Amino acid sequence: MFEPVLTRHINEPEAYTLDFYVRHGGYQPLRTALGMTPEAITDAVKRSGLRGRGGAGFPTGLKWSFVPKDIPKPKYLCINADESEPGTFKDHVLLERNPHLLFEGCVIACRAIGATACYIYIRGEFFHLQEQLEAELVKARAAGYVGRNILGSGVDCDIWVHRGAGAYEAGEETALIESLEGKRAQPRLKPPFPAVVGLYGCPTVVNNVETICNVPVIIEKGPEWFAAIGPEKNSGPKLFCVSGHVKKPGVYEAAMDVTLRQLIYDYAGGIREDRAIKAIIPGGSSTPVLLPDQLDVQCSFDGLVAAGSMLGSAAIIVMDETTSMVWAAKNLIHFYKHESCGKCTPCREGVDWLYNILDKIERGDGEGRDIDLLLSVCDNIGGKTLCPFGDAEIAPVLSTIQHFRAEYETYIRTGESPVHSDFRADEPVAAH
Amino acid sequence: MSFHPQMPYGEGWHKSERATAEPGPPFAFSAEHRAQLEELCTHYPPERRKSAILAALYLVQAQQGYITGNAMRHVAEVIGCTAADVEDVVTYYVMFFTRPVGTYVLQVCRTLSCALNGAEQVTAALCRHLQVAPNQTTADGMFTVMEFECLGACDRAPVVMVNNEHWHECQRPEDVAGLVDGLRTGGLASLSTCHLVKERT
Ligand SMILES: Cc1cc2nc3c(=O)[nH]c(=O)nc-3n(C[C@H](O)[C@H](O)[C@H](O)COP(=O)(O)O)c2cc1C
Ligand code: SF4
Ligand code: FES
Numbered sequence: 001m002f003e004p005v006l007t008r009h010i011n012e013p014e015a016y017t018l019d020f021y022v023r024h025g026g027y028q029p030l031r032t033a034l035g036m037t038p039e040a041i042t043d044a045v046k047r048s049g050l051r052g053r054g055g056a057g058f059p060t061g062l063k064w065s066f067v068p069k070d071i072p073k074p075k076y077l078c079i080n081a082d083e084s085e086p087g088t089f090k091d092h093v094l095l096e097r098n099p100h101l102l103f104e105g106c107v108i109a110c111r112a113i114g115a116t117a118c119y120i121y122i123r124g125e126f127f128h129l130q131e132q133l134e135a136e137l138v139k140a141r142a143a144g145y146v147g148r149n150i151l152g153s154g155v156d157c158d159i160w161v162h163r164g165a166g167a168y169e170a171g172e173e174t175a176l177i178e179s180l181e182g183k184r185a186q187p188r189l190k191p192p193f194p195a196v197v198g199l200y201g202c203p204t205v206v207n208n209v210e211t212i213c214n215v216p217v218i219i220e221k222g223p224e225w226f227a228a229i230g231p232e233k234n235s236g237p238k239l240f241c242v243s244g245h246v247k248k249p250g251v252y253e254a255a256m257d258v259t260l261r262q263l264i265y266d267y268a269g270g271i272r273e274d275r276a277i278k279a280i281i282p283g284g285s286s287t288p289v290l291l292p293d294q295l296d297v298q299c300s301f302d303g304l305v306a307a308g309s310m311l312g313s314a315a316i317i318v319m320d321e322t323t324s325m326v327w328a329a330k331n332l333i334h335f336y337k338h339e340s341c342g343k344c345t346p347c348r349e350g351v352d353w354l355y356n357i358l359d360k361i362e363r364g365d366g367e368g369r370d371i372d373l374l375l376s377v378c379d380n381i382g383g384k385t386l387c388p389f390g391d392a393e394i395a396p397v398l399s400t401i402q403h404f405r406a407e408y409e410t411y412i413r414t415g416e417s418p419v420h421s422d423f424r425a426d427e428p429v430a431a432h
Numbered sequence: 433m434s435f436h437p438q439m440p441y442g443e444g445w446h447k448s449e450r451a452t453a454e455p456g457p458p459f460a461f462s463a464e465h466r467a468q469l470e471e472l473c474t475h476y477p478p479e480r481r482k483s484a485i486l487a488a489l490y491l492v493q494a495q496q497g498y499i500t501g502n503a504m505r506h507v508a509e510v511i512g513c514t515a516a517d518v519e520d521v522v523t524y525y526v527m528f529f530t531r532p533v534g535t536y537v538l539q540v541c542r543t544l545s546c547a548l549n550g551a552e553q554v555t556a557a558l559c560r561h562l563q564v565a566p567n568q569t570t571a572d573g574m575f576t577v578m579e580f581e582c583l584g585a586c587d588r589a590p591v592v593m594v595n596n597e598h599w600h601e602c603q604r605p606e607d608v609a610g611l612v613d614g615l616r617t618g619g620l621a622s623l624s625t626c627h628l629v630k631e632r633t
Contacts, residue, residue, distance in 0.1 A: 074477075086543045086582040096626070119475075124486075124527045125583050127597040128626050160475040165486050165525035168581065182482035182513075184524040200480055241586065243545040249587035285544060285582075315586075317545055331544050335581050338526075425552040429559045429566060 002229070004253040005237045006213050010097040016132065018139040021100040027145050029219035033108040034153040036219075041112040045215065047223035049235035053090075054080050054171075054208030055284070055312050057301040060215075064205060066195035067113045073202040075115040077106060078180065080208045081122040082164060082171035085284035086335055087315030090239035091209035093251045095122070095129045098213065099136045103146055103159060105212035108219060110157040113205050117158050120209075121176050124165040133161050168339035172387050173206035174198075175341065186341045187387040210239055230255035234300035242268040244318040245275070256300035256311075260290070263299060264318055275320040279403070283312025285332045286392030288399035309399075324417040325404040327424070329396045330358040336393035347390040350381040354397055361408070364415035371401060371408050453519065453530055456500025461510065465491045469510065481511050485521055489528055493596075498529040526580070527596050534569040534576035536615050539593040540603075542579040545586035553605035554590050555579060561608050575612065585626070599626045 009015040009024065021027070033041055046061030067075060079102070083091040094102060106118045122130050137159060141147040148156050162180055169175045170185035177199050179185040198204020214236055218226050227235045234256040240263050243249040247269035254263070260280060264270065271277060279289040282299065287310040290297070297307040304311045319328060337355045342348045354377055357370050378394040385391070401408060410418045461469065469488050476483040488511055492503045504518040511518070522528045529537075540546075540555045555566065558577050562570050569576040583591045588601035592611070600611060600623040614622030 083584045084582060087545055087586050088582075089584050089586050092584050123584065124525070124596065125580075125593060128599060162475070162483070163486060163490070165489070166527035166580075167525050179486075180483060181480070182485035182511075182517075182521065184520055200477065243586035243589065244548045249545075249589070251587065281544075317548075317586075319548060323548065328544060331542075331547050335543050338581055341524075423548055423550045423553070425556040427556065428552045429556050 002237075002253075002255045005217055006094065006098065006101070006210070006239060007251065007253045010093060015097050016099055016136065018100060018136060018143060021098075022143075025220070026100050026216075027104055029216040030104050030107055030145060031151060033111060033219050034151060034155060038112045038114060041108060041219070044218055044223045045112070048214075048218045048226040049223075049233060050211065050214050050218060050226065051234070051301060052208055053210035053214075053238070053314070054206075055085070055286075057311060060207065060211055063195065063207070064109070064113050066193065067203045067205060068196060069114065071203060074117065074200075075113055076199045076202055076204040077110050077113060077115045077118040078173075078176060078199060078204060078206045079106060079118065079120040079212060080171060080173065080176060080206055081120050081126070082168075082176060083126075083209070083313075084123055084168040084171050084339075085286060085313045085315060086332065087243055087281060087284050087317040088241050088313040089243075090241050090251050090314065092126065092129070093239070094209050094213050095126065095133060099133050100140060100145075101213045101216060102209060103137065103140050105215040106159050107146060107150060107155075107157045108215050109205070109207065109212055111155060113203075115205070116156045117160070119180055119199075120159065120161045121170070121180055122161055122163055123170070124163050127163065130161050130163055137161070167341075168335075169341040169387075169389060172389065175387070176206060177204060184341070186343045189386065231257050231298065231300050231303070234302055238299075238314060240267075240299065241313075241315045242318070243315070245272050245277075245320040245323075246270065246318050247272055254299075256298065256303070258299050259296050260299055260316065261295040263316060264295070268318075271318065271320050275322065277318060278321045278323050279319045279325065279328075279400075281315070281317040281319075281396075282307075283310045284315040285317070285335060286310075286388075286395050287312045288395050289403065291403055322419055322421045322423075324411075324419050324421060325400040325407050326358065326361055326411050327417065327421070329400045330355070330362055332396040333358055333393065336389070340389065340393070344386040344390070346381045347385045347393065350377050350390075351393050353377050354393070358397075361411055362417075366408075366412035366415070368412060370412060371405065374401065453499070453501040453504060453522070455502050456496075457502065459492070459496065459500060459503040459506050461491060461506065462495060465495055466510070482513050482517070485511055485513070485518065486525070489518075489522060493529065498532050500530075532569070535574050536620075537576045537578060537595050538611075539578045539580040539583075539596070541581070541583045541589070541591045541593075543582035543586075545582070546589040546591055549589035550605055551590035554592070554603050554608060557605040557608040558612075561612060574616070594620065594623060598623050600624045601626070 014020040050060045051057040167185040170179045174188035175185040194204040252267040277292040301311045337351045381390045472487045473484045488507045508515040592600040
């Protein structure tokens with residue numbers, strides 16, 4: 001039976017305080033880690049099988065090992081708390097209910113990569129979380145867990161919270177670094193990778209909040225314990241965000257052998273008014289939609305790839321039978337159109353075209369050739385952009401056409417949506 | 433006349449559409465804001481003051497409500513970069529306002545999870561109630577309605593953020609009058625705040 005680890009105490013009012021955290025064994029793993037060599041910490045993380053929780057699932061220990069040891073430059077750890085992938089709100093919960101777990105993970109990770117400074121890049125909209133994070137940081141510093149000469153060990157590590165200002169693209173790791181340097185959040189060409197040339201031209205590791213929150217757990221309970229949770233190569237506790245047409249939306253912690261069906265029906269209470277499911281986005285808006293006959297897939301990195309989608313940020317958005325797929329695709333393309341950083345042409349121009357075509361269909365002015373036009377525009381974006389945003393933006397269009405082409409065709413032929421949605425406005429006021 | 437001698441199109445075809453910010457009234461940080469900025473700059477290496485640019489722009493908004501050309505020039509001076517560097521940033525991020533906005537900016541999430549739970553109806557109801565279109569401010573200068581993209585709290589859809597910093601969640605379309613009245617009479621304290629704080633504490 002899986003016992004929540006990261007969210008065990010989140011419903012207790014004082015869970016976020018230093019007192020509570022220390023009373024429940026917090027900062028003990030830090031003491032252990034201070035007695036370990038950096039190599040031993042990295043090795044433990046490698047053996048645990050921890051994969052990044054930010055979207056790509058890259059092995060964390062391996063990423064850390066790319067940081068060169070022999071460069072005299074300072075090294076940096078950046079925590080990606082930009083959490084902007086539509087449907088995702090797991091880091092929000094950790095930042096708010098378990099900030100000391102994050103700080104402890106930051107200090108341990110900094111020790112592993114030889115960094116003495118860590119920036120938590122938090123999205124601008126999470127200002128209310130930032131205030132509390134900073135207040136808790138002051139306490140952690142005063143207690144000697146963060147800052148100079150941590151717990152008398154001679155190790156220094158400071159943590160700063162850096163506020164973004166509203167840009168999804170700032171979540172891409174090199175765009176995050178640019179933003180942290182005080183520029184537009186536009187990605188850099190890779191290579192060089194941030195592990196070698198990152199923040200201020202120095203070796204930098206960028207990790208997601210949830211990834212780093214797993215690090216103290218690995219040190220505390222051991223890599224073997226961690227590796228034994230969930231399927232092979234998909235180890236450790238995982239947070240899932242379930243939203244959309246479910247009765248109890250929320251963040252649920254499970255091992256990655258959990259299925260979509262369990263998350264939607266057992267954890268999130270099933271579909272509102274017990275309607276039928278039409279489509280499920282399993283890993284945030286950038287991942288292809290799945291169908292109700294795929295509810296038994298395992299929600300792991302590898303399980304969802306095998307099912308034709310991705311775990312991404314583990315943001316499960318459930319759409320019931322009253323959802324128009326043309327509208328849903330247009331809603332998400334509006335997001336991507338708004339958030340494209342504009343640096344490369346296929347993404348910047350292509351997403352506008354996709355939006356305009358979907359809008360035309362939705363207004364009732366669609367023509368037969370528009371579906372193939374959409375596919376052709378997608379084909380000119382996919383794999384042809386500077387960063388993975390391009391591939392992300394076409395996923396909702398391609399996968400809704402793949403599975404619901406008949407619905408697109410009916411919409412175009414009749415000029416109106418074949419499904420009626422009670423959650424929509426009669427006359428949406430959307431300003432384009 | 434066009435720059436291109438054979439350009440067949442009329443007057444104005446070559447006029448750049450690049451909008452530069454209104455200079456606005458003279459601007460300098462108050463002593464308090466300047467001190468806050470200098471403290472924030474200590475979070476970065478001394479030669480990397482530019483990292484504090486976003487923080488500086490938030491301070492401009494705290495002081496003057498929105499960001500003007502003169503404010504950008506002042507920020508450039510105190511940070512030690514060019515005014516173009518500052519403008520580049522201001523025009524990229526959605527949380528900076530380059531025009532005056534209402535006392536309360538209502539930022540309604542419009543992305544999928546919120547939309548599946550009635551966000552379109554919330555925006556429509558707010559606009560109807562306040563008699564404005566999105567991005568417009570009411571005649572009394574009290575409210576601006578804006579649509580925002582996913583705010584990272586999709587379990588509490590539809591979510592409304594107010595003034596970039598305050599949260600109001602699970603907003604029903606039928607309750608928008610209550611939201612507006614609450615702000616008029618009780619100010620920001622009338623908002624539901626972030627769910628976790630409220631429900632779990
Ligand atoms: C367009 C785009 C947006 C992203 N947004 C986020 C984000 O909001 N949060 C996040 O942790 N990772 C995000 N990522 C992934 C990061 O680039 C990076 O892979 C991740 O932070 C690495 O952390 P991890 O190895 O711990 O997963 C995004 C990637 C792209 C391409
Ligand atoms: S793919 Fe889009 S978001 Fe990424 S660099 Fe190109 S324009 Fe920017
Ligand atoms: S979709 Fe509205 S908060 Fe995520």
